[in-house]
Amino acid sequence: MTTEQLPAIAYTQAGPLELPAATGRAIGILGTGSYLPDREVGNAEIAAATGVTEDWILAKTGIRTRRYAAPDQATSDLAAHAARAALADAGIRPGQLDYIVVATSTPDHPQPATAALVQHLLGADGAAAFDVNAVCTGFLFGMRAATGMLDLDGYGLVIGADIYSRIIDPTDRRTAVLFGDGAGAVVLGPVEEPAGILGTVLRTHGDQHRTIRVPAGGSRIPARLLEREDKAHYFTMAGREVREFVAAQLPLSIKEVLRGTGMAETAVRHFIPHQANGAMLRELAPTLDLPQARLHLVVERYANTGAASVPIALDAAHRGGSLSTGELVLLSAFGGGMSIGSTLLRWSR
Numbered sequence: 518m519t520t521e522q523l524p525a526i527a528y529t530q531a532g533p534l535e536l537p538a539a540t541g542r543a544i545g546i547l548g549t550g551s552y553l554p555d556r557e558v559g560n561a562e563i564a565a566a567t568g569v570t571e572d573w574i575l576a577k578t579g580i581r582t583r584r585y586a587a588p589d590q591a592t593s594d595l596a597a598h599a600a601r602a603a604l605a606d607a608g609i610r611p612g613q614l615d616y617i618v619v620a621t622s623t624p625d626h627p628q629p630a631t632a633a634l635v636q637h638l639l640g641a642d643g644a645a646a647f648d649v650n651a652v653c654t655g656f657l658f659g660m661r662a663a664t665g666m667l668d669l670d671g672y673g674l675v676i677g678a679d680i681y682s683r684i685i686d687p688t689d690r691r692t693a694v695l696f697g698d699g700a701g702a703v704v705l706g707p708v709e710e711p712a713g714i715l716g717t718v719l720r721t722h723g724d725q726h727r728t729i730r731v732p733a734g735g736s737r738i739p740a741r742l743l744e745r746e747d748k749a750h751y752f753t754m755a756g757r758e759v760r761e762f763v764a765a766q767l768p769l770s771i772k773e774v775l776r777g778t779g780m781a782e783t784a785v786r787h788f789i790p791h792q793a794n795g796a797m798l799r800e801l802a803p804t805l806d807l808p809q810a811r812l813h814l815v816v817e818r819y820a821n822t823g824a825a826s827v828p829i830a831l832d833a834a835h836r837g838g839s840l841s842t843g844e845l846v847l848l849s850a851f852g853g854g855m856s857i858g859s860t861l862l863r864w865s866r
Contacts, residue, residue, distance in 0.1 A: 541800040543713030544664045544705055545865045547672075548607025551701040551832040552598035552727045553584045553819060558697070567690035579795020583681045583697025583820030591625045592700075593634035596678035599700035599828070600639055606835075607704035609672055611641035612683050616673040618663050619648050620655030620824040622853065623679045627735075635676065644674075651721070652729060652793050653852025655824035657860050660703070661717045669707050679823030684731055686751040695794060696752075701828025712843070712865030716778040718770055719725035719858040728758045729853035759855075760797060766857045767849060768805055773846075774859040778857045785810040785861075789834060792816035793848035794824035810847065811839070823852070 559582050560571040575581060586595060596619055604611060610755035617639075619632035632646035646743060651658040656677035663673035678700035685692050705714075734740050740750065767790075788810040790798055795816040802812050815830045822829055827850050834840055846863050851857040 528588070541636055541710050542669050542707045543710050544667055544669070544707030545713035545862065546703045547609065547706045547708070548603045548605070548704040549702070549828065549832040549835045550599045550602025550604070550606055551699065551825075552602065553699045553829070554586045554590060554595065556585045556587065557582050558585050563694055566687050567693050569690050569694070577709045577796060578694055578820075579799065579817055580694065580820045581817050584699060586680045586698040590680070592621050592623050592678045592680050593631050593638060594624050594630065595680065595698065595700035596621075596635045596676045596702070597638040599678065599702040600635060600674055600676055603674065603702040603704050607706070609704050609706070611855065612640040612643070613672050614641045614644040614674050615671040616663050616666055617641060617644050617646040618649070618659040618673065619646070620659040620675070620677045621648060621679055622650050622655065622823060623654045623681060623684060624648060631678070633635040641674075646690050651852060651854060651856040653821070653823050653826065654850040654856040654858045655720070656701070656716065656827050656850070657848060657850050657858040658719060658856070660705070660714070660860060661719060663705055664714055667705060667850070671706065673705040674702060675705060676700060677824035677828045679825050681752065681821070681823055684750070684752045686748055689751070691756055692752055692754055695821045697822050699819055699822035699825045699829055701825045701832055703828055703831070708865040711766045712863045714860060714862045715780070716769070716774050716856065717860040718768065718774040718777065720766070720856070722762070722766070722857075723854045725758070725762065725855040726853070728762065728855055762855050763793070763797070763851050764801060764804070767801065767835065767851060770849060770857050770859040771805055771807070774861050778861050780845060780861060782806045783790045783809050785809050786844040787813060787834065787840060787846040789813045789827060789830045789846065789848050791852065792819070792853070793821050807847070812840070826850075835866065840866065842866060
């Protein structure tokens with residue numbers, strides 16, 4: 518069987534789950550969109566607050582600028598902007614949506630779900646809306662959830678959106694240099710085979726849950742117990758442990774999704790990873806055994822935007838004309854939990 522004859526499958530930990538093939542259709546990406554706030558924050562501003570130099574930030578992260586949300590913007594606002602762009606690209610009206618999934622670890626409120634607010638902002642009455650929190654891997658978790666629920670004549674909207682500038686200690690050089698704010702979105706719906714989402718592999722390594730976290734603000738350490746000087750409500754990350762996790766687990770994730778879909782490493786034409794750290798990604802890329810794949814990075818301009826980073830990079834590749842119909846595109850992400858995932862799709866635009 519050639520790669521062109523392979524059916525579209527959704528690959529999970531339990532094994533391949535074949536989508537209905539009799540119709541000759543599968544679930545794929547119909548449109549993409551992204552939104553970056555207006556305020557651009559350069560390395561000079563970050564360096565002044567963290568006590569490092571601009572050159573140190575660039576060398577360690579590959580980041581030159583990032584965007585910060587305006588004081589009156591919440592995660593739902595960024596998400597709605599990206600969603601409108603994706604819907605316009607797909608030619609789909611909000612009222613046609615069956616599901617809205619928002620992947621975020623910086624929701625507007627503990628409850629209700631940020632997705633409910635996005636549904637209201639879009640006027641997508643009737644769509645089921647819910648949030649997913651797998652931190653920076655959340656967008657891939659959301660895509661898998663939506664794909665599993667959609668019928669072959671339905672439409673889903675998956676958004677990754679985060680405002681990390683609100684949970685970062687601005688004086689902490691370990692985190693403040695890395696993060697920015699933004700949102701990215703895709704519209705999912707029926708495409709003609711062999712295009713579509715071919716497979717997804719998701720994993721969580723809960724024994725490493727302390728590697729990336731915001732300790733306070735939930736039920737274990739309620740916000741009301743925090744002292745003003747306490748920084749437990751800030752995002753924390755053990756950078757060395759994150760690098761070790763990614764170096765060990767990312768190649769395995771990629772090999773698993775390729776094996777599950779029957780595709781060879783040489784068939785992948787585009788690799789769009791979570792934009793965690795430009796220096797780290799450039800160092801890791803040669804170890805991933807993807808010789809024909811173009812590495813897509815927007816981290817230099819936008820930094821790490823959490824769950825938004827993969828769809829923002831995907832939208833940049835699409836709107837920049839880099840993706841051609843029939844090409845294999847590999848999406849990979851990793852984040853708190855510790856979570857990791859990879860999705861392989863055949864582009865259909």
